[in-house]
Amino acid sequence: MFQNLFKYTAFALFLSISCQAQTPKAVKDVSKDEIKTNGITKEVLTGAQQSNVYLPILKAKRVGVVTNQTGITDGTKMIGKKNCGNEPNSGTCAIFEQISIVDHLIANGVEVKKIFSPEHGFRGDADAGETVKSGKDTKTGLPIVSLYGKNKKPTKEQYADLDIIVFDIQDVGARFYTYISTLHYVMETAAETKKKVIVLDRPNPNAHYVDGPVLSMKYKTFVGMHPVPIVYGMTIGEYAQMINGEGWLAGKLKADLEIIPLKNYTHDTPYSLPVKPSPNLPNDKSINLYPSTCFFEAFNGSEGRGTDKPFMVYGSPFLKNMPYQFTPQPNAGAKDPRFKGQVCYGEDLSNHPDVHEIKLEWLIRAYQNYEGKEPFWIKNSGELWIDKLAGTDQLRKQIEAGLSEEEIKKSWQADLDKFKEVRAKYLIYP
Known part of the structure; x- marks a missing residue:
């Protein structure tokens, strides 16, 4: 509360x-x-x-x-x-x-x-x-x-x-x-x-x-x-x-x-x-970051569930060259979090200034630093979850193609203006 x-x-x-x-x-x-x-x-x-x-x-x-x-x-x-x-x-x-x-x-x-x-x-x-x-x-x-x-x-x-x-x-x-x-x-x-x-x-x-x-x-x-x-x-x-x-x-x-x-x-x-509003949005910071960090539900890692900073940290066992470490454990908001008991490497965003736009730099950085044998993007019911969250497969393809955050966000503009x-x-x- x-x-x-x-x-x-x-x-x-x-x-x-x-x-x-x-x-x-x-x-x-x-x-x-x-x-x-x-x-x-x-x-x-x-x-x-x-x-x-x-x-x-x-x-x-x-x-x-x-x-x-x-x-x-x-x-x-x-x-x-x-x-x-x-x-x-x-x-x-x-x-x-x-x-x-x-x-x-x-x-x-x-x-x-x-x-x-x-x-x-x-x-x-x-x-x-x-x-x-x-x-x-x-x-x-x-x-x-x-x-x-x-x-x-x-x-x-x-x-x-x-x-x-x-x-x-x-x-x-x-x-x-x-x-x-x-x-x-x-x-x-x-x-x-x-x-x-x-x-x-x-x-x-x-x-x-x-x-x-x-x-x-x-x-x-x-x-x-x-x-x-x-x-x-x-x-x-x-x-x-x-x-x-x-x-x-x-x-x-x-x-x-x-x-x-x-x-x-x-x-x-x-x-x-x-x-x-839900178990894993415990404070103002998590709510402010959520539109950007929810993308991490779709990668082979953790969005911070099973920690005291859900949606304020992200990480994976396969991002070992990244500076922050945490270990997901079962808690009231995540009875069986992904990578339970395993050390995840990533970033702590809990002290990041409030954002007033969707930030892609963290997802792009994770993709560029990923060293796992399994694919970066995970599937849910046989389909890539990132495409469902993004509402399009374009974002995934743009990240895979190496486009910058600025280039990706520019591609949204015409549809945003119509909306x-x-x-x-x-x-x-x-």
Whole structure:
């Protein structure tokens, strides 16, 4: 866990944005310069914190909640005080105990029928790729339906006793982070069964840039379902609008979608997650590096799972001329890490300055220094995993051909420019 560190340059007030069977329009009525009030910046409020907006919609409805350990909001118990903003004389605000959105809804009289859990499970402690079983929540007694087990898409039968689906999961803004794929399937079944979806929006800690190769639909998988770059620079609410508006649901259906937007937020607002979003993204640094270092899942080495620096270090037994050493061991986030008990050589990036682009230099350097007998690139289900993560085979071929980082990134630009034009239609925040 790590603390909220909100630094703000903006204050905006938005009403709920309804996207019912139509292409939504971008909200562009507030600029960054209009937002400061008397020099004081305000605290970002998540969609979940705005009960006055969504509780009336849920009244007398049968509700399913798609969430995990990141779906939290303010409880009624005050546990302290803090500055209301990041400027002197901004006053103090109460700090309330954080509780699950499920508990919050129940406490406010909402008829919650079931919980849907994504990859890593409702409590967020399952390993990456580990099958998540359905079960029952010990606190509430509610059934938990896994969306990372027998089915990744909710079945029509699982929605049969519901009127509304509430989606509240913290994303980290990388295409291969599977919560946006879960969002797609949640919306798709909702469109097929004519159920309403409410997304409680949350900040994206990597929303301040757009970068990476745009996925070729030839490489569509659960770690990349849409023709977007690796870093797409949108909140999960904005992304939901894009899924709907671009006709990406099966049969070009459109979900009855409503976003409960953030307040006091821009894409440049630094955001530190109050809860780690998955077992191997424990802090701000790992989340910042993740779009770049996740590529190391695809090579014959380690991306740091089984250490206290996952996605902040990389290494392999076959990079012996590299300076840093670590030995993966089983831990809470990696029950059986690759190269368990073996010394890996590589780099420690945990003190690297924050990045504002995808960095390829580390992957290129590892490829150039690799001395293993086995291929550098590993396969998953018989296919090269790097091509699935990158969303194209071009990146792999460019590295193998010896292209520089600058040359590779230049090849992305035309597709990135086209994507940004699409993205602009769905942005809610400046």
